[in-house]
Amino acid sequence: MSLSLVHSRALLGLEARPVCVEVHLANGLPSFTLVGLAETEVKEARERVRSAIQNTGLEFPANKRITVNLAPADLPKDSGRFDLPIALGILAASGQLDARKLAGYEFAGELSLGGDLRPVRGALAMSLALAHLANDGAMPRDKPGMPARQPKLVLPEGSAQEAALVPDAEIYRAHHLLDVVRQFLPGDTPPEVLDGWTRIAPIPRREQADYPDLADVKGQAAARRALEIAAAGGHSVLMMGAPGSGKSMLAQRFAGLLPAMTTEEALESAAVASLGGRFALENWAVRPTCAPHHTASAVALVGGGSPPRPGEISLAHRGVLFLDELPEFPRAALEALREPLESGTITISRAAQRAEFPARFQLVAAMNPCPCGYLGSSLRACRCSPDQVSRYQGKLSGPLLDRIDLHVEVGALAADELVNTPPGEASASIRGRVVQARERAIARQGSTNQALEGQAIDAQCQLDDAAAKFLNTAATRLGWSGRSIHRCLKVARTIADLAGAATVQVTHVAEAVQYRRALKAAH
Structure with a gap:
């Protein structure tokens, strides 16, 4: 097979957008062309991938015309995260791997010249993106009516631990290019169980983090x-x-x-x-x-x-x-x-x-x-x-x-x-x-008091007559803007919550007013 497809993801802000790594081998003058709006560090993958494949004892198709396309073409790609999927795509296109076995996985990882895998940024964003797709029902299903299949994610050591923090994520860790290759060899032979290829268990969280007291x-x-x-x-x-x-x-x-x-x-x-x-x-x-x-x-x-x-x-x-x-x-x-x-x-x-x-x-x-x-x-x-x-x-x-x-x-x-x-x-x-x-x-409004906006401020920060009169007097004397008044109301609402009071009273407003006068008092 001279064409193979391997899936990965590119980062754009906090989004991890899908990228299809298309590899085509053709007869002609030997070359290695990489297209698809790749930054300099991605283009340098050609040399890393070539050396990694050769130094691990695998066959690099040096006598072929190799074209690698990172689709979609208008999405910027950066960093060395595409080294691993490019290497797997070349091996699959040259018949050394079973391309069908790669279909249920996504890959990311930077390769050393010797084939070792190095961590990449944004592994957690990639895992979150897969989880969101599965939750939205956008992932493929084995049969109609069956739950969505979330692709398995293969990452280097440090990145895999990070990605496994996402609940229900299926994350696999690999140390070396050969660890990955052995899982996708042609034929029906079950993959080898190796220390270098491991599914990562989710990391339990601590009940309470340690902070200075x-x-x-x-x-x-x-x-x-x-x-x-x-x-x-x-x-x-x-x-x-x-x-x-x-x-x-x-x-x-x-x-x-x-x-x-x-x-x-x-x-x-x-x-x-x-x-x-x-x-x-x-x-x-x-x-x-x-x-x-x-x-x-x-x-x-x-x-x-x-x-x-x-x-x-x-x-x-x-x-x-x-x-x-x-x-x-x-x-x-x-x-x-x-x-x-x-x-x-x-x-x-x-x-x-x-x-x-x-x-x-x-x-x-x-x-x-x-x-x-x-x-x-x-x-x-x-x-x-x-x-x-x-x-x-x-x-x-x-x-x-x-x-x-x-x-x-x-x-x-x-x-x-x-x-x-x-x-x-x-x-x-x-x-x-x-x-x-x-x-x-x-329980009252579905958010913290600071997040209140517009009519929600009036609805949740209602004042009795004495408190309203006090606030009007203070705001007039201090020359407050509308934003200052709203923020004072929200602080007063928080003070009332700390006191367990259902309504905002004069004492709560008076304390809130005191917290907006420090600079004026210094003059």
């Missing part, structure tokens, strides 16, 4: 309360305080206050991390905390490149994005946060392609109140002029601050307080209250 932070009752509210309602937080007051410690422990990840959330987070090359099995079902340096560019935060790669805000999906020294970030990088804070997604558009990445993260930001950092401190005098303070705080635009729900001041503790203050409440007990508050919100 908030008990390590002494004092800071106001900041701890703000973080509890933020965790319960899915809100964003801005902490402002002097250097060394504990802002970074608080932020690093915030993920430990959030409810345990559901399987769906864990898969979403892991799939994005896999695209960015950051996924590790020990981090399975652990909420990520991404903390980019303040020199990070807008592209580093939101993603970009060709092909598009996820940025820090997508890598923090279902977790925490911690931005320390917030005013020191480039203005373009900060303004790029506006849309994902509202929508939970980021779309990267280029002339040739468009990719969408999830970005449903919780923003925890920290800043000093002034350039020297000691404005309002009781421990050390500030040496900044009012104009310097105004310029420094002015680096944060009003629209960005409008989108941050909670603004809280973090005061520095005196030396004797730091030494003598007992440890604070542990993360586990706070997380218990957070889980209960979230369950109330989801």
